Amino acid sequence: MLQAADLATIRAIITRAKRWDMLFALLGILSLMVGVLTFTVLFVDMAIQGVPRLDYNFFTSFPSRKAANAGILSAWVGTILVMLLTALAAVPLGVAAGVYLEEYAPKNWITDIIEINISNLAGIPSIVYGLLALGLFVYYFGFGQSILSAGLTLALLILPVIIVATREAIRAIPQSIHEGSYACGATTWQTVSDHILPYSSAGILTGVIIGMARAIGETAPIITIGALTFIAFLPPAPFAGDPPAGLFEWIFAPFTVMPIQMFNWTSRPEAAFTINAAAAGFVLVFMTLAMNGLAIYVRYRLRKNIKW
Amino acid sequence: MSANASAPSGSLPIGKGVSDRLSKKASRHVKERIIEFLLFCAAAFSVFVTVAIVWVLVKESWVFFEHVPLSDFLFDTQWTPLFDDAHYGIMVLLSGTITSSGVALLVAIPLGTIIALYLSEFAGFKVREIAKPFLELLGGVPTIVYGYFALTFLTPILQSIYPDLPGFNLLSAGLVMGIMIIPYVASLSEDAMRAVPMALREGSYAMGATRLQTALWVVTPAATSGIASAYILGISRAVGETMILAVAAGMQPNLTFNPTEPGATITSYIVQVALGDLPHGSIGYQTIFAAGLTLLLMTLAFNLLGYWLRKRFREVY
Numbered sequence: 001m002l003q004a005a006d007l008a009t010i011r012a013i014i015t016r017a018k019r020w021d022m023l024f025a026l027l028g029i030l031s032l033m034v035g036v037l038t039f040t041v042l043f044v045d046m047a048i049q050g051v052p053r054l055d056y057n058f059f060t061s062f063p064s065r066k067a068a069n070a071g072i073l074s075a076w077v078g079t080i081l082v083m084l085l086t087a088l089a090a091v092p093l094g095v096a097a098g099v100y101l102e103e104y105a106p107k108n109w110i111t112d113i114i115e116i117n118i119s120n121l122a123g124i125p126s127i128v129y130g131l132l133a134l135g136l137f138v139y140y141f142g143f144g145q146s147i148l149s150a151g152l153t154l155a156l157l158i159l160p161v162i163i164v165a166t167r168e169a170i171r172a173i174p175q176s177i178h179e180g181s182y183a184c185g186a187t188t189w190q191t192v193s194d195h196i197l198p199y200s201s202a203g204i205l206t207g208v209i210i211g212m213a214r215a216i217g218e219t220a221p222i223i224t225i226g227a228l229t230f231i232a233f234l235p236p237a238p239f240a241g242d243p244p245a246g247l248f249e250w251i252f253a254p255f256t257v258m259p260i261q262m263f264n265w266t267s268r269p270e271a272a273f274t275i276n277a278a279a280a281g282f283v284l285v286f287m288t289l290a291m292n293g294l295a296i297y298v299r300y301r302l303r304k305n306i307k308w
Numbered sequence: 309m310s311a312n313a314s315a316p317s318g319s320l321p322i323g324k325g326v327s328d329r330l331s332k333k334a335s336r337h338v339k340e341r342i343i344e345f346l347l348f349c350a351a352a353f354s355v356f357v358t359v360a361i362v363w364v365l366v367k368e369s370w371v372f373f374e375h376v377p378l379s380d381f382l383f384d385t386q387w388t389p390l391f392d393d394a395h396y397g398i399m400v401l402l403s404g405t406i407t408s409s410g411v412a413l414l415v416a417i418p419l420g421t422i423i424a425l426y427l428s429e430f431a432g433f434k435v436r437e438i439a440k441p442f443l444e445l446l447g448g449v450p451t452i453v454y455g456y457f458a459l460t461f462l463t464p465i466l467q468s469i470y471p472d473l474p475g476f477n478l479l480s481a482g483l484v485m486g487i488m489i490i491p492y493v494a495s496l497s498e499d500a501m502r503a504v505p506m507a508l509r510e511g512s513y514a515m516g517a518t519r520l521q522t523a524l525w526v527v528t529p530a531a532t533s534g535i536a537s538a539y540i541l542g543i544s545r546a547v548g549e550t551m552i553l554a555v556a557a558g559m560q561p562n563l564t565f566n567p568t569e570p571g572a573t574i575t576s577y578i579v580q581v582a583l584g585d586l587p588h589g590s591i592g593y594q595t596i597f598a599a600g601l602t603l604l605l606m607t608l609a610f611n612l613l614g615y616w617l618r619k620r621f622r623e624v625y
Contacts, residue, residue, distance in 0.1 A: 017518040017520070017521070018518065020518070020520050021518050021519050021520045024425075024426075024430070024519075024520045024523075025426065025430045027422055027426075028422055028423060028425065028426025028427075028430055028431070029426070031419045031422040031423045031426065032423055032426065032427075032439060034419060034487070034490075035419075035423070035442075035443065035446050035487065035490055035491070036442065038446075038487050039442075039445070039446050039449070041461070042449070042453070042454075042457045042461070045457070045460075045461055046453070046456075046457075092350075093350050093353060094350075096346070096347050096350035096351070097347070097350040097351040097353065097354060099347055100344075100347035100348055100350060100351040101351055104344050104347055104348070105351070113355060114351050114352060114354060114355060117354055117355050117358050118354050119611075120358065120608070120611055121354055121357060121358060123541065123544050123607055123610070123611050124361065124548075124604065124607060125544070125547070125548020125549075125550070125575065125603060125607060126548065126550070127548065127550045127575050127578055127579070127600070127603070128361060128365075128548070128600055128603060128604050128607075129361075130578075130582075131361075131364065131365060131368075131578070131596065131597060131600040132357075132360055132361045132364050132365075134364075134582075135364030135365075135367070135368055135597070136360055136364055139588060140364075156357055159353075159354065159357070160354070163354070187336060187340050188340060188344070189339070189340055189343045189344075210448070213448055214448065216450070217448075217449070217450025217451065217452065217453070218450070219450070219451065219452045219550070219551045220451075220550035220551055220554075220575065220578075220579060223579050223582050223583060224578060224579070224582045224596075225582075226582055259450055259452045259551075262452050262453070262456065263452050263455075263551065263554075263555065266452070266455065266456050266459065266460075266555055267555065274460060277456055278456070278460075281452070281453045281456050284450055284452075284453060285449060285450070285453055288448050288449065288450060289445060289448070292444060292445050292448045293445075296441045296444070
């Protein structure tokens with residue numbers, strides 16, 4: 001029989017246990033807040049320092065020895081061109097590899113090696129990719145310290161991200177879609193190109209955007225291939241100038257990108273350059289946030305719209 | 309069959325129709341094979357990348373190790389490759405890497421684990437839907453921006469608490485690095501915890517356990533392998549992180565395990581040399597490949613450890 005005293009003890013135990021529950025939930029919220037707070041402080045601090053510096057001239061001027069005249073023209077143009085090459089190289093390769101592994105790959109040791117290898121590649125530090133590019137693209141292939149070298153380096157870096165995203169997007173498609181297509185006599189490629197790729201495109205797009213957002217902020221591998229920090233000219237536009245530049249001459253041009261410009265300004269002791277660094281950092285964070293936000297939105301829409 | 313049945317009774321048209329279809333089918337087969345081969349090449353390309361990384365690092369380090377014996381590289385206590393009296397003791401750079409990673413992990417592992425437990429076991433659907441993308445954003449901030457933050461914001465604050473702190477130090481860089489790593493640890497651990505079957509939780513609740521008791525004594529043990537690989541990923545990130553250290557920790561090689569001192573890490577040393585004007589082929593230049601090889605071997609070791617842990621502690625339901 002339960003005595004009144006036992007009941008009181010049990011109630012006390014329950015209250016104590018509930019208190020611990022509360023405390024832990026509080027601890028969880030506090031830990032989350034550390035992240036939220038850091039991010040807010042970082043963003044606001046940079047905005048306060050940098051936003052007054054953001055005017056038309058900042059975007060249309062080359063870097064300069066005078067902090068007040070310096071701008072990010074060569075940096076943002078460089079970033080866009082490098083990203084273009086990165087996307088052109090990484091997206092077809094990554095999607096093709098993902099499709100192969102999900103739709104074609106037989107279960108054998110070659111497939112196992114490829115899979116283990118991809119997860120390994122994702123864990124290799126970005127600076128090691130920089131060393132690879134330095135040895136391979138810059139010196140062995142002789143591309144030099146060009147937009148091409150940088151674009152290919154970043155493409156290798158985000159390849160695992162795109163492969164994994166493609167595979168996940170494909171895996172989310174129900175097996176019955178495959179079976180329906182095969183039952184109508186379609187070949188594997190017809191199934192892939194008419195059904196699998198269109199249905200997984202939103203998922204793949206999310207992965208591509210996240211990969212590109214990562215590439216846009218990568219500094220270490222680009223420094224390692226020896227990108228210059230002081231570039232006061234733009235890559236040659238096709239058919240412009242005298243003698244006219246070739247269609248693809250710009251891919252061999254020296255360049256700088258946003259994170260390198262920011263690193264350069266951060267590492268200078270003068271306070272005026274620190275403000276420039278804050279402004280460049282603000283633009284950079286804004287770009288990555290916009291891309292990540294877009295990816296989150298695409299995923300959200302996808303989850304909402306598709307009901308298999 | 310149906311095509312045959314509906315075809316005119318003359319023998320020629322039937323035969324022709326069939327062979328047409330057959331030949332079309334054959335060409336279709338060839339096309340399929342070609343496409344499959346191309347896709348296979350794309351997948352195999354990733355293996356080529358790994359081979360290329362190993363090949364470049366070993367080939368370029370070879371030049372270095374022809375001049376510097378391995379014992380000097382491993383046991384010398386000075387790292388002065390750019391001086392006349394050159395010493396190549398990787399230990400010096402390793403100490404910086406270990407110290408900064410240690411500080412970062414002291415921040416990231418407890419906070420990341422608590423956040424994961426909270427999101428997976430305590431938080432409601434709404435909180436999780438907002439917090440997860442936010443953590444992703446936190447992980448997406450470029451590391452150079454974190455470096456700027458450590459140098460211009462956190463270091464002055466730390467200096468007002470501890471006035472002897474130098475302007476460049478491993479502590480501030482490590483702390484910010486820890487915050488950068490939280491999303492990786494939290495997100496992967498949470499995935500592992502959420503993969504634990506609901507029945508285990510229900511059993512625990514049915515026995516009268518509270519949420520915290522269930523989280524700590526049922527969910528965590530069941531998710532050990534996933535949590536361990538989250539930690540391993542965190543360690544790899546910390547060891548390979550470059551820009552935060554290059555900006556905020558100074559780049560002076562310093563054999564110390566004291567986080568309040570400036571120091572160089574393997575990664576920040578590579579940046580330092582790449583920014584300088586050493587000619588390709590000189591011993592000073594080749595050091596970065598030897599340093600990179602060390603880094604690659606370290607991350608490979610962690611990857612293997614993670615793989616082993618996953619196999620060893622995996623709970624199959």
